[in-house]
Amino acid sequence: MDYDLGIYLHIPFCRRKCNYCDFLSFVPSPETVTAYLEALKQEMALAAAAWPRLTSFPLPSVTSVYLGGGTPSLLSGEQLQDVLDGLRRHFGVAPGAEITVEANPGTVDAAWLAAAEAAGANRLSLGVQAFNDRLLGSMGRLHTAREARDAVSLARECGFSNVGIDLIYGLPGQSLADWRETLAEAVGLVPEHISCYGLEIHPGMPWGVLAARGEISLPDEDLWEEMFGFTDSFLTGCGYRHYEIANYCRPGRESRHNLRYWQRRDYLGFGLGAASMVGCRRWRNHEKLPAYLAALETGKLPVADGEEMTVAEVLAEVFILGLRLLNGLDLERAAREFPEADWPRVRQTIARLEAVGLVERCGPVLRLSRRAWPVANEVFAEFLG
Numbered sequence: 001m002d003y004d005l006g007i008y009l010h011i012p013f014c015r016r017k018c019n020y021c022d023f024l025s026f027v028p029s030p031e032t033v034t035a036y037l038e039a040l041k042q043e044m045a046l047a048a049a050a051w052p053r054l055t056s057f058p059l060p061s062v063t064s065v066y067l068g069g070g071t072p073s074l075l076s077g078e079q080l081q082d083v084l085d086g087l088r089r090h091f092g093v094a095p096g097a098e099i100t101v102e103a104n105p106g107t108v109d110a111a112w113l114a115a116a117e118a119a120g121a122n123r124l125s126l127g128v129q130a131f132n133d134r135l136l137g138s139m140g141r142l143h144t145a146r147e148a149r150d151a152v153s154l155a156r157e158c159g160f161s162n163v164g165i166d167l168i169y170g171l172p173g174q175s176l177a178d179w180r181e182t183l184a185e186a187v188g189l190v191p192e193h194i195s196c197y198g199l200e201i202h203p204g205m206p207w208g209v210l211a212a213r214g215e216i217s218l219p220d221e222d223l224w225e226e227m228f229g230f231t232d233s234f235l236t237g238c239g240y241r242h243y244e245i246a247n248y249c250r251p252g253r254e255s256r257h258n259l260r261y262w263q264r265r266d267y268l269g270f271g272l273g274a275a276s277m278v279g280c281r282r283w284r285n286h287e288k289l290p291a292y293l294a295a296l297e298t299g300k301l302p303v304a305d306g307e308e309m310t311v312a313e314v315l316a317e318v319f320i321l322g323l324r325l326l327n328g329l330d331l332e333r334a335a336r337e338f339p340e341a342d343w344p345r346v347r348q349t350i351a352r353l354e355a356v357g358l359v360e361r362c363g364p365v366l367r368l369s370r371r372a373w374p375v376a377n378e379v380f381a382e383f384l385g
Ligand code: SF4
Pocket: 013, 014, 015, 016, 017, 018, 020, 021, 022, 023, 025, 069, 070, 071, 104, 127
């Protein structure tokens, strides 16, 4: 595989915070948006100039770009074009590169979608979450199921032939019937990609506070597993390929950018709190806007912290990320790439997990067993030891 690069651009703006939000996002003023986008372009220029100090490889071409958030669809068409032009000024974006823009239903119209397409976006990832107005309301989403359906139709009319839909299960008050209905509606729209994330509650989010006080009730473990199991059988039965624990696609429509993360291939992240990884080195930007802007105003990259990973840490990551993929990971290749790793210990871990049926081997490939999917995080923890 040729050496290439992925670029993530973080757009941390939202109209309002959702009750389950754990992303770095806030409600901005128009002046903040302008200042942020200028800083983002400055960061890209500085990072491209700094590349030769990072590695001896020449700056590779970019084969995937992902604008995530936040809500990138809150940018105007001109702002989106300006950001992508800024990227192309400093990085060589390969012909045919996948360029994904996340969008929320209710924030997109035909003019915006046409502008996004004209700016070079060729993949749209829609944060639908549920086709159920009661659940959308309780999540604090600002759109309806109808607006989600309309957004998909409009995207098609505006030329997007690669559309992904994000959904969430395990919501407070969500029954198995609700989830089945949401999945059926999603499939009815024939998207190329469907992501199904299980809700995770953290203390900092509004629902985290309510859950700690016992004021919302979450689906129990059995219902959760039923939802997970139904998702797999239903979507694969509808012709979607289950290629990562939470991700399904039409053949050949995997998210190329997200595959990069799971295959542990290099990426640069620009914007507030964005993470980057090149080889064994990884770093993260400031998460506070004043610190991010101040660094760039003085001509410095806005890096808050970083580290050079040890071989053991890199290998643990290779296992944890690679096992998320249903194709698994190639043990022979890992052994060739990391000959100095503590392989006797790694093999013991694999043997232990194999004995209890949580991983399985097929030639040189190691992958999670089906019964390990719902408890994947526990399996991954075994490789951290
Ligand atoms: S739209 Fe997404 S990023 Fe914005 S508040 Fe809701 S969950 Fe968070």
